[in-house]
Amino acid sequence: MNQQDGDLVYDYPAVEAVLTRHEGKGRAGLLPCLQDLQQINGWLTPELCQLVGQRLNIPIADIYGVIDYYALLYKEPVGRTIIRVCDDIACYLAGSEEVLAEFKKWLGIGPGETTPDGKYTLEVHPCLGYCDQAPMALVNQEIHGHLTPEAVATLLEAK
Amino acid sequence: MAAQTQILTERIGKIDPSSLEEYVGSGGFEALRRALTLSPVDIIYEVETSHLIGRGGAAFPTAFKWRAVAREEARPKYVVCNADESEPGTFKDRYLMEGDPFRIIEALAIAAYAVGANKGYIYIRGEYPLAYQRLAHAVEESRRAAYLGFNVGGSDFCFDIELYRGAGAYVCGEETALFESIEGKRGQPRLKPPYPVTHGLFNKPTVINNVETLANIPPIILNGGFWYRSLGVHLNPGPKLYAVSGHVRRPGVYEATMDLTLRDLIYELAGGIPGGRKLQAVLVGGAAGAFLGPEQLDVALGFDSLHHIGATLGSGAVMVMDETVDLWQVLRRVTRFFQHESCGKCFPCQLGTQRQAEIVARLAEGEIRPGDKALLIDIGLTMKDASLCGLGQTASNALLSACDRFSLLGEGGGQ
Ligand SMILES: Cc1cc2nc3c(=O)[nH]c(=O)nc-3n(C[C@H](O)[C@H](O)[C@H](O)COP(=O)(O)O)c2cc1C
């Protein structure tokens, strides 16, 4: 969470606890370990990847291969709040284009971008599995369904 | 509605999904208790008699897998619940996990006992935080009450479950890709054979079943395979969940036997199309499925009945589009989805999904060129024949069915 000029300050006890929890599992510990570390820091810094490599005994190239493969893992800085807007069929039918436009307008960024203050990252996603609540977005772990442009404004004002 | 049932969803909305007491109080874990008094052979016999067919999309008989793994000598063996549900339009597994999480645990324990496994995994879609939370809580509660762990329910059977969260890759729902993902690798499908029943997770004999498939197990154990087989349609028996979305008044998950018609699902259960508008198209089976038109409303939503008209039930997703929809915008999303989710392991799919998406994006802008239809058919058939896994094999289904059904690029055209 705390990031100053590329000089990262981690919650080291938490990082250590995660590494200890997963290090005995070999490769099967890799994905959960990366997920848990990302939970702490928001994204997987080179230093964290190095630590994972050492403790789980996995080549660094393999670790990056895995991170690159999965949409939910990040090896670049992302906003503290990640907004994932669904733009798949059911959400499109219910007006996701207007919802997405409102997010863009409010945040002043496009999909795949992060606001300069590091608060928000905006992403467009295929079906997120909440089509009965279309159009919807996942805001970090929160589900926001039946969105309208007005609801988007209210949501962001409250944050 | 004659076809509507409340078997899989019997507890949903009626009990507190985080309460083990309420689960047990409503008959929960009775099937596991009963199973533990039976021999594994008898359990598999019941499942075979039931004629339960997998609900994850591939429509494979469940007992067949269970028996194959039960017969394997290699140890350890694993049971895996596929909860990666990422087919566009599909949210029925989420509904089950959020609403009745203990049921999945109970069913997986029965599967493990039947095939001789002591360890199970549930691989849950990364974008399902609530389902993960509920299952994690249910696993802890079950351990505390000794429904998981050593000597399950006082028997000799030992079984525990580990939860995995997916990390945002559709193809990880493919069974062998899912194994690769748990093993800490890039989640790409393996070449089959060998099949999971001999070389599955960690290369050990593995049963992998969909969430909804497993949800059918407790009632089969309690009421018997013959009871189950008498429900609904011959050869496609038992309840099915349908996830309905798009232009209907009441989108949601509906449970019915597979004699339910598309018309009844849309107009009775889901309340019909709002605003008095007319139906234009229905995408059945998700992005990997096929389009149906208003003339097909009387088809029954079963594996065989849909197969007969060149469609597929797939995951049970039903997306409804009214007359105002520009189908090209929908197809653009379908093809973009496959382009985005192709894992790139085999060329027909890697290249085919890209070309297909590019052509459709151009068509959606209204720029049609002669020979487009022939080209799309050519790409589609190549992917169908030559792709390694189901993703590439089905990536052209929706597009080609729409072109056919609605003559989007003119009659005949390519072939
Ligand atoms: C690209 C692709 C994605 C899949 N996604 C899922 C999924 O999300 N959930 C699922 O249960 N099965 C999925 N499957 C099917 C699985 O490979 C497998 O057949 C299924 O888990 C078996 O369970 P069942 O026999 O109970 O249906 C997918 C298959 C392919 C080819």
Ligand code: SF4
């Ligand atoms: S068909 Fe597509 S998703 Fe499947 S293995 Fe080949 S490239 Fe990967």
Ligand code: FES
């Ligand atoms: S289409 Fe948006 S959640 Fe399914």
